Structures are given as structure tokens and as C-alpha cells.
Amino acid sequence: MDVAPPTESDRPIPRKSNDNHPRPPKPVRMVDDLVMALRFFSRLPTGDGEHEKPDLNRIARILPFASLVIGLAPVAVLALCGWLALPGLFAAAFAVALWVLVTGAMAEDGLADAADGLFGGTTRERRLEILKDSRHGTYGVAALCLLLVMRVAALGTLVTIHPLKAAAIWLAAMILARSGALWLTVSLPNARADGASAAAGRVGKTAFGIGMAFALALGFVFLAPAAGLLAFLVAVILAIGVALGWSALCRRLLGGQTGDLIGALQALIEVAVFLAVLVFV
Helix, strand or coil, X not given: CCCCCCCCCXXXXXXXXXXXXXXXCCCCCHHHHHHHHHHHHCCCCCCCCCCCCCCHHHHHHHHHHHXXXXXXXXXXXXXXXXXXXXXXXXXXXXXXXXXXXXXXXXXXXXXXXHHHHHHHCCCHHHHHHHHHCCCCCHHHHHHHHHHHHHHHHHHHHHHHHCHHHHHHHHHHHHHHHHHHHCHHHHHCCECCCXXXXXXXXXXXXXXHHHHHHHHHHHHHHXXXXXXXXXXXXXXXXXXXXXXXXXXXXXXXXXXXXXXXXXXXXXXXHHHHHHHHHHHHC
């Protein structure tokens, strides 16, 4: 029995692909982002899983909680040393040494490189060249020493007053500083095509806003009960002023940002938080 060939109307009509509307990406798990943040900002063990390429836009949302994890051991050591009635400066120095080991001294190295680059060069090209150099000059060594002295002095003073409050204040300062430093990637383009900041990408305003909302919430939980609501408000105002001022300076001298400049801003915001707290204790 003969079968008639299919006509055009009988053939299935293929669906046209809509190239203008690609499928949305699968939602990223928060655990993956947390692991990425811990690997990028610390030397803490995170298992043997595959290392993803760092993405600051993803990291920004979860960074306050990563900062909380990163800071737990150093602040615990600070509180324990204070509870054991060890001298304040010794307790602070011991805790800061652990902090440097846990974080890989990223902010400290960034501040030293930024001081050398921004103030040691006279042209944009020369400043970028100095920033890329891993060696530290006079400006960098001075900035690094001053940062460590101010951090140890602040924590040494606070831990003698109340060990647990000192630990809470330091934890809040870490959280606010690390998330706040990402403002530089929002406000400024990359100063060069290579480097850690360029490889990790820039942070969008939405991701930064979500991350800062979490950072402010955690900062309030830890800082306000320990130092008072006014101290928290002043700390936030100072942190904003430092971030805006540093952004303006980087724009004028370099026209952009690098990973070192982000690390330097983290260190400066932390000092600003300590300054605000010390005024009220």
C-alpha cells in the first residue's frame, strides 16, 4: 500500500532559538561563594575541591560572613589573652601576629605597596611600575610599621578595658573594612589589565550594596553593644569618608584601582573604626 509523502504542513515546525534572550545562569550556591571568598582573602584550609576563578562580584555578597570566619581565631586569641590578664600590648601583638598568618598579610602588603606607588612616583606610569614591584621602599615600610603599631596600640588599650568587648570591636572593624574596601572596584576602573583585581573583575553596585548591608548589620551587632551606638555611627561615617577620600586620591594619581589599593583601603578603614571607638572608651 502506497503512503503519500508528507506535505509541508505535516512536517514539524522547528522552534527558533532566541539568541537575544539566553537562558539565565544557574543560581550560584552561597557555600561556593563563601569558599571562594575564604580562598581569596585568607590562608584558611577550605578542602581539596576545585578552585574556581575568583569573582569579586560573587564574593562581595558573602564577604561579611567570610570576614567573620577569618577573624574568629585572632579575636578568640585576643579575648583569651585578655582573660588570662596578660599585658595588653603583648596580647594584642600575639593576636595580630595570628591575624597576619591567617590573612596572608594581604591588607598590610597592599598598604605598603600603595604608599610606595602613590607617593614614590611622579607620573602615572611610574606609580604603576612601583605598585607592581614586590619590594618595599621607605614609604611602604613606614606605612606598614605605622599600621601594625596603631592596630596593636588600639587593641592593647581595648583588651585591658574589657577582653570580650575588644574582640567584638575588632571583629566589627574587620567586617566593615574588608567589605567597604570593595567600594574602590565600584567607583574606579582597573588601572591596568593584569593583576589580581583585574583578574577577579569589578563589583557591581547591587552586589556591593547587598554585601555592605550584611556588613553593617554584623558591624552593628558586634560594635554597638561593645562601644555604644554613637561610636558605631561615627565609625561608619569615618569609614565612608576614608573610602571616598581614598577613591578620589586614586582617581587623581592613577585614574583607576588595583588590588594593592583595595588592600590599602581595607587597612585604612580598620584604623578609622579604631579611631572612632577610642574616642568613646
